[in-house]
Amino acid sequence: MEPTRAKKKMSTFDIVTYIVLGILALITFYPFYNVIIISFAKFDVISKSDLYWLPQSFDFSAYKVVLSDTKFWSSFLVTILVTIGGVIFSMVISVAGAYALSKKGMPGRNAVLTLILFTMFFNGGLIPFYLVVKEVGLINNILVMIIPAGINTMYLIIMKNYFSTIPDGLEESAKLDGANDMYILLKIIIPISMPFMATFGLFYAVERWNEWWHALIFISDADKAPLQIYLRNILITASSSLNSIAMTMAEQKNLTKVYTPSLQMASIVISCLPIMLVYPFLQKHFAKGVLVGSMKE
Template identity: 55%
Template structure:
């Protein structure tokens, strides 16, 4: 405690002001999500009566009960979990294998392939041609339409390729002397060494797949196949009459349906699961973010 006080005394006025400014910015950043949580635990009438709203004056779980009783919520949750788990696995497998191959200067046509990859970062086929390709492959109204069209992120691929080029060639040569082939070198040497780096990009991919909604909006017409983000969009933009009926039946004739509480509860349910993944990957994320920043 004394060390903290002594450090604070030794801090310059600029550092103190900087700490205060950063603390204010942190509060400004955190408060919107905090407000969503407490409104979801209360109701619209209470949040309108007590302003500013810092804690739930009326504890009401009607929003969560309404969402949990909607069968389409669990269908959308299952779709999102499948797309996140399988999609992230496909993303990482293609990214790791492609970046490993492209990191080898002996690859025939390596510059051509890299040029084509860079070309896709600057130009795309457009929405309609992409839709026609997806339709011709029979992926419309299919969960794979949310996985295969975005199976590879070229920006992440280039970063991984640059990272693999930092590995000493002697490491690969020593493995080949022991009889290892390319697959053994990649999955038994490169991947274990790159665990923090791979975990970082796995988190990036997982967040993208969890928040997937654009491809679902374009290629998915069946409500039973819609992901969680489309379900959230429907609740926020056009409140479902079925949800209103369910909420009214739980509250009884004396109660009143609070649309905003149900909407905020949906946001919390759609956000918290992916937030729970971060603590397990935090130690790898910090190491992976520092890869390449320190030269030994």
């Protein structure tokens, strides 16, 4: 019979550490909790304060108003298209570029890497950027939210470092069998790197889902605005104006009077929910995917 292990007593330092971390966790979690509570708040029972510890009511009117808005669905569709198209575009050019740069025999490799790293610290400024986008015809075009932000330099460098860790013998064996570089990348390198690819695919997806800066500058057509611009318009609209719109929509849908902050918070919850649902399925790949590419070459 195995002897039972003696329970280790917690030291004062451990207790203090747990208390401090618990308080920090509550501070981090509370804003999200408060947003959800306010999104379900009822107009006639809400107080003037926007900070709550317990739900004041449980009303879906704000969600019904947001989901009944045609502008919400058009912006939601734009964001879906930008996210899917952006992830595909970004992953294709990032993987191709990182794989090529991982080859030490590539002509001009160091010069290209230097130019890529240069973009991390310096840029031409907003006005030259706007003029370039205008000249290539991307003004008021959905592609302006995909192409200019196609590559994240940090992701590219991490991918390059990861590909550098793959044994050369694997590719040499494939080349002896007649495989070319494209075949090796598509049939060998990418399949064995799927957890790594999934991690950075999710990173790019989050960036495209939260896209608003390029849309704010270059998109003037409301039908081409993404979800984050729709959310921004709701959050910065004057309370009286927004509440008037909400009440009009509520009357058309036979809903109760809607509390303006509830409408704002419901919009935030709805816009965050889809991308948050993806995280649990790819979370296990995060640490491995990032750390394996962060090793020095």
